[in-house]
Amino acid sequence: MVKHILFDFDGTLVDSRALLVKLYNEMAVQYQFRRIRDQDLALLRSLSISERVDRLGVPVLQIPKLVTAGRQLYQENIRTLHIVPGMKEVIARVSSQGMKSSILSSNSEVNIRQILKNNKLDGAFKEIISAKHIFGKHHSIRKVMKQWGTSPSRMIYVGDELRDIEACRKLGVPIVAVTWGYDSQHLLLSGKPDYLVNSPGELLKTLLSLT
Known part of the structure; x- marks a missing residue:
């Protein structure tokens, strides 16, 4: 779960x-x-x-x-900048199901917090973590798991790039790849993600099935 x-x-x-x-x-x-x-x-x-x-x-x-x-x-x-349409609803629903959401990004924490505030999402996430390694995101994910004291099976990553999939593969962390971001569906599939979704609605169904 x-x-x-x-x-x-x-x-x-x-x-x-x-x-x-x-x-x-x-x-x-x-x-x-x-x-x-x-x-x-x-x-x-x-x-x-x-x-x-x-x-x-x-x-x-x-x-x-x-x-x-x-x-x-x-x-x-x-x-x-604006939140992807439908993602506010995803965040609200998974939170209501007791799932804790955090952000891990190579963007800066200052930038992320400002955008969340502008889009009325400040306070929606447990943590904002700025990854120090652009090409080694698995280091940051491993650090997060250690801080949370959680196993790979108790968490899931949601990302839009092949490098996200590759980082999760190194740690055994399940990943949902979304097709509306930076990398094409074909490139994402080459990394063999655990789940591939084409809309926030599909993402929500996938996440709720894992609770």
């Missing part, structure tokens, strides 16, 4: 894909990387992060600097 739900944030709870593409393109002009065109989006969603970085010509060593700069630009645009 699942008691803890760990939600990813960008792409899963908040619809930020368009903003992140816009911010990336602003930095691409500054650093002379390849810009993302509208016709590139479908292909990029089907590629892993390392494949995207390679295709866009972004030097791996520059990624930490870009992440830091991107977070600042993101913060300046926070008021344009």
